[in-house]
Amino acid sequence: MHECRPLSRALRVWVWILLLPMHFTIAAFAGESSDLPQDFDPNALISLELFPHVKPVPEVSIPDAEATDEASMKPYTEVVPGTEVKIEMVPIPGGKFLMGSPEDEPGRNEDEGPQHEVEIEPFWMGKYEITWQQYDAWALKLDSQWRRLKRQAESREPTAWERLVDAIARPTNAYTDMTFGMGREGYPAICMTQYAAKFYCKWLSVNTGRFYRLPTEAEWEYACRAGTTTAYSFGDDPEKLGEYAWYFDNADDAYQKVGRKKPNPWGLYDMHGNVAEWCLDQYVPDFYKRFAGKTTKNPWAVPKDEYPRVVRGGSWDDDPEACRSAARRGSHPDWKMQDPQIPQSIWFLTDAPFVGFRIVRPLRTPSPEEAKLYEPEVEILREYIKAQGGKQ
Numbered sequence: 001m002h003e004c005r006p007l008s009r010a011l012r013v014w015v016w017i018l019l020l021p022m023h024f025t026i027a028a029f030a031g032e033s034s035d036l037p038q039d040f041d042p043n044a045l046i047s048l049e050l051f052p053h054v055k056p057v058p059e060v061s062i063p064d065a066e067a068t069d070e071a072s073m074k075p076y077t078e079v080v081p082g083t084e085v086k087i088e089m090v091p092i093p094g095g096k097f098l099m100g101s102p103e104d105e106p107g108r109n110e111d112e113g114p115q116h117e118v119e120i121e122p123f124w125m126g127k128y129e130i131t132w133q134q135y136d137a138w139a140l141k142l143d144s145q146w147r148r149l150k151r152q153a154e155s156r157e158p159t160a161w162e163r164l165v166d167a168i169a170r171p172t173n174a175y176t177d178m179t180f181g182m183g184r185e186g187y188p189a190i191c192m193t194q195y196a197a198k199f200y201c202k203w204l205s206v207n208t209g210r211f212y213r214l215p216t217e218a219e220w221e222y223a224c225r226a227g228t229t230t231a232y233s234f235g236d237d238p239e240k241l242g243e244y245a246w247y248f249d250n251a252d253d254a255y256q257k258v259g260r261k262k263p264n265p266w267g268l269y270d271m272h273g274n275v276a277e278w279c280l281d282q283y284v285p286d287f288y289k290r291f292a293g294k295t296t297k298n299p300w301a302v303p304k305d306e307y308p309r310v311v312r313g314g315s316w317d318d319d320p321e322a323c324r325s326a327a328r329r330g331s332h333p334d335w336k337m338q339d340p341q342i343p344q345s346i347w348f349l350t351d352a353p354f355v356g357f358r359i360v361r362p363l364r365t366p367s368p369e370e371a372k373l374y375e376p377e378v379e380i381l382r383e384y385i386k387a388q389g390g391k392q
Contacts, residue, residue: 042206043168067363081143087130087134091124092120098118099326110285114292117296122363125359130359132179169199171345178190183257188258210361212360216280224271224325232323233271238321245323276312280303283310283330307333314327336350337350343388
């Protein structure tokens with residue numbers, strides 16, 4: 001089994017990081033619309049239940065984002081209303097692949113086997129890891145500030161849709177620089193919990209009217225391999241890794257701007273290295289054993305516990321074997337060891353400057369039952385707010 005490295009090599013000595021208390025305001029929608037009742041809480045509903053109320057102003061039309069089947073899927077650029085944020089999405093065809101690694105693959109860990117056939121439905125995936133500019137629009141409430149200034153200029157009250165989007169939960173600003181001085185413009189966002197990444201996806205979904213989420217572990221490996229069966233998407237030779245990835249030997253002890261290395265065969269950048277990427281799954285070391293000898297469609301381990309959750313791809317702080325397509329890693333409580341809050345933050349991982357994420361959008365709209373499993377649990381948010389409220 002892969003051995004966790006709880007702290008990065010370059011950032012082992014940091015002072016305690018104090019995060020501001022978290023507060024959230026759930027907007028009431030009285031009088032705005034008959035469809036939005038008093039004390040309406042969008043955090044308690046899944047994105048699909050909110051979509052009938054989503055009416056961005058101005059509404060963003062992206063023809064290339066519309067597809068009825070795999071053949072009509074195209075690359076497109078998502079535009080987030082009220083911001084300058086654009087996210088490039090790449091179509092990933094459906095198909096079957098052999099998940100995991102063969103027993104003779106150098107650097108292999110036991111949790112990568114047995115290899116088993118998996119069938120994946122088509123989806124779009126972020127061309128790059130989510131950057132700070134894209135993440136800050138949610139985390140720093142930049143879209144909300146833009147809407148407020150626009151309303152002031154137009155001398156009007158907020159619309160029901162504006163109140164709905166602004167009521168999606170967000171963390172308050174961190175007390176310190178969460179980039180740890182490694183750079184912000186064009187660099188991947190880091191140090192968020194899986195819960196924060198899931199709330200970002202919810203915010204993006206409600207903002208755009210298109211359903212976004214984190215990838216499952218199977219989807220992530222399928223997209224990383226991009227039709228290949230080798231240790232890396234470019235072959236088996238780790239000596240070539242520097243052409244495709246930022247890792248320990250070439251990253252100069254820091255993450256790097258996204259998209260500076262070669263992409264994989266499906267046009268995805270930084271799938272190997274730079275920052276490790278959150279997946280939806282609970283990390284289960286022997287998860288693959290239940291699928292041995294059969295073809296499984298869209299498998300994933302639905303999370304039941306906070307730790308460990310799956311991250312994939314390796315990072316700037318990892319050796320080549322951790323950046324292989326099949327390499328797995330589980331999250332660890334040490335990733336927020338220096339968080340002094342009680343309870344510890346549901347948003348920040350103060351000791352995980354090697355973790356980020358990218359998003360996917362399934363071609364098939366999930367059922368409400370499926371979507372509920374993909375989205376952040378509102379009970380966690382409510383319990384956290386209650387616990388923090390007792391300390392103010």
